[in-house]
Amino acid sequence: MEKTEIERLLNEIKAGSLEQYEIIIDHYQQPIFTYCYHMLGHRQDAEDAVQEVLFRAYEHLGQYTYSLSFSAWLYRIAFNHCANVLKRRKLSRVLPFLYNRDQDGRNYVEESIDSNHFGEPLERIWKRLSAEERTLMFLRVLEEREYEEIAELMDKKPATLRKQFERVLKKCKRYLPTTGGVRNDGQKSV
């Protein structure tokens, strides 16, 4: 969708034409879902996330100032949401008594996430990446976006991102399986 078309729609929505927001949802729901799906590694969580992101975006539409693209603004909301979800999950590991457990005392939130989405070895790598690193990998590797574009979205300088990405790649390389089925850190990958 063209920038001018999006701006026209946003102006109409701000003026009270709520049904125009359906067009916005149609256009952005799948890309935002894909992002959340990769961030959270869990279908239901990602679906909840995309709903939350699009709902919050509508609620705070008055705060969107066109200084960055609408797409980047949505991704920022999605990033904040996913980062919070990941933070809660991390807390649930540290403070398990505060979070849901099944009858056997296992933290089912964390387990369902890890077993539903990524298989080995991606899961092993992904679990070691922070929310920001996952975002960077998603946008750079999967979506093949330019640093300038990612910089707008992540509110960082392109050069900083380039260096960060190199470090993340090295981190990934460490946990990628070798041909012999033994990881670079000497542990068996399977």
Next chain:
Amino acid sequence: MDKNPFNRMRDMLRAKPVPKVDVKHKVMAAIRAKENKEEKIVKKKIGLLVTVGMLVGASSVWAGVEMIQLKNEKGEVIYEITQHTDQEQQQLFKQMPPEEQKKREELNKRYEYQDEVVNEIIDGLKPGTSVAIYFKPTKEEEERQKNITWSRYKQPYITMVSTPLTYKSWKEMEPVVGKMFTLPTELAGGFRYDEGDVHYEENYEYEVDLEALKAKAIKENKDYAFTEIPSSNKYDFTSVAYKSEKGKVRVEVRIADGGKAGTNAEAMEKIMIGNNEAVLTTHTSNFHWITWVKNGTKLKYSVRAGEDVVSKDELINIAKQINEIK
């Protein structure tokens, strides 16, 4: 194997299929529910309400009254409910001139007396029976009658009442109403079908022998008399009680007439039951009541229960369960 970590990560990420998602309806419903909640319409002028459901049109006062309109999927208003709390009604009553207050009090006493008589008659009727009751009019009623140009009842001073048909299970009730709707045998939370009534409209078309009833009242030295009349077969509503150890939940299904209603609820809010706009009212005696017109039907559903029996959220879930049944 490609040793470039970029390519390997890309291949792994691409190999993971991403499901398709469609959350448009959910997001829009959430937005609309929030918008509607914030935009309860405030109407300025109202007809005076002395007793809930009893509109006395002679006077009017200025007051801020909340009203909720329910719309169907086409955006048409299908139900309108106006809130007049008991407190508001009392305030309005106090604002009236003393002579008007006295009139209203007498009128209320008259209605209370007639209610007692009607209830006594109903108690003695078999299920599925209809009667026409004649009440000897007071002088004020005779005066008022002169100004009435239209009434549902064809004849003056006649009240028609009927007793419903009762069914002990959904299996028994289904042949009667099953073509119109389906109700569950059990509601979420372990509430099982306990007892259900099917009510039919009063037989407004039937004309009774008014003179014979007047003579009967004189003969029996009463100010009322009644006679059995044929029942109407025009469906009015179904009311089913579901029961668990905690208490009862009542479900009703009526023909949606696009009408308006008044409530003395303490609070009311618009919520969504599936794709349907619904109104949730909270009453002083701590119970919640949800009403909605199911999209694509002419049926108005309602479900109510005390807070001690089910919470508000549980009641919403029950409403959703009922709404989802085809």
